[in-house]
Amino acid sequence: MTDTTEKPVLVETADGIRTVTLNHPRRKNAANAPVWDGLQAAFADAAKDPAVRVLVLTGAGGDFCAGADLSGDRAGVHPLSRMHRINDVAMALHDLPIPTIAKVSGVAVGAGWNLALGCDLVVAERDARFSQIFAKRGLSLDFGGSWLLPRIVGLQQAKRLALLAEIIGAEEAERLGLVTYVVEPGTIDAFVADLATTLAAGAPVALAQSKRMLNENADKTLREALESEARAQTINFAGTDAPAAYEAFLAKREPVFTGGWAAK
Template identity: 35%
Template sequence: MLSDDLPVEVEVEVEVEVEVEDGVALLEMRRPPANHFDEALIGRVVEAAKGLDDDPACRVIILASQGKHFCAGADFGGGDFAVDHVAAAERLYRRAAELFDVRTPMIAAVQGTAVGGGLGLACAADFRVAEASTRFVANFARLGFHQGFGVSVTLPEIVGRQAAADMLLTGRRVGGDEALRLRLADRLAEPGLLRVTARALAAEIAGSAPLAVRSIRATLRQGLAERVRAALDHELAEQRIHWATKDSAEGIAASLARRVPVFTGE
């Protein structure tokens, strides 16, 4: 039996790790294999990125993740989202909006899939590096509800209105080669060289004058944070309605069961 006087060591899982080298910070999410997020994980990403804003040794951030997939969005089969979709999304979006306040250029290194809110997370970055095997999926309509995580603003900003409509209304998978053509991916890495390719792009940016880089970026993204916050409010209002429908229940259940959904418009 342990004495009451002895400290009990508790192993704490580190879900966000940061390493800075040669002006480039690797900010890694660690919830493999799918890196499903919630308010807690996004909050840790936000706090780490804001901390890097004030680190003179950091000029560029690479947002990466452990495991097979970059990010599969929210986990509707467990955690906060399984209990109350609306409350969990409201908390999540409040933190997600802060990603657009980060002042340091960010590159998302996207392996596997970036699906749903995971696509939104990738689109919050300035650049995306992918592989031919990477899949970008705006599957919200296939789950029976409106898109979220600011995708209403960021996706058409990146790929244009028509391509965004195609992705959102069909919910289809966009592979790495097509993503490069759409400019959803800015660089396409050879297999196994995703982070090497992302770091090469980061090194190019880090080699430019840092004050000028931040100023140029701020000009290019002027008003983006405000537009995303307004979009998040609208997205949540629409999702609140849809999550009460039979179609949404069917879409989520079908996704969890890995079957084709049957929607009735109810």
């Protein structure tokens, strides 16, 4: 694919699935300012579009993302302002109410790996490579890595990944819980399409609430988590999807979920 500077991020939507592609392949999709801005806009648009049920995040040209592009002109921009811009993208991804899938080929390093980890599910080709490269660049973790890694792999493994900045393969990443599925090269498009189609057919309100509770309740007490679950189920009972699922179960057919509101 040609590196199209006018379109640093490509966005396509079909059948409720929004595909967002980092389009900076000459630098392995390293994210510069236009890419960060494009991601921010893509996530914001997906969050407010009820027709979008799933977001797939990927990279052009055979790589996912080589991290932040440090080669651009940064004159006159305070480093804290640059980091706040990147942080806004991380929060926009985290706050998306729809399921998100990272489709990873090639490299996912530094902020690029944490961009993938910010998604709900990570699908990687078997020959993909990952690294928290920051230490080798004289930098510390960013794009949420200090929050994501210990929650996924535990503190000791998080320290290993952050302090040693090793390059690991997809199978090791899967063993650590950092990749959800490993697939053979050449099969990832079909696999992710099937996965996204399954998620897009799900009950959108129920899935959004489950996602939010899983993101938030790790830092809450059991009592607080149970209370948030009770609120979520109350909302589900007042919608159209739970009754539709029950009727489909009785009729021995697949339900059709719309995310509607049935309460009067």
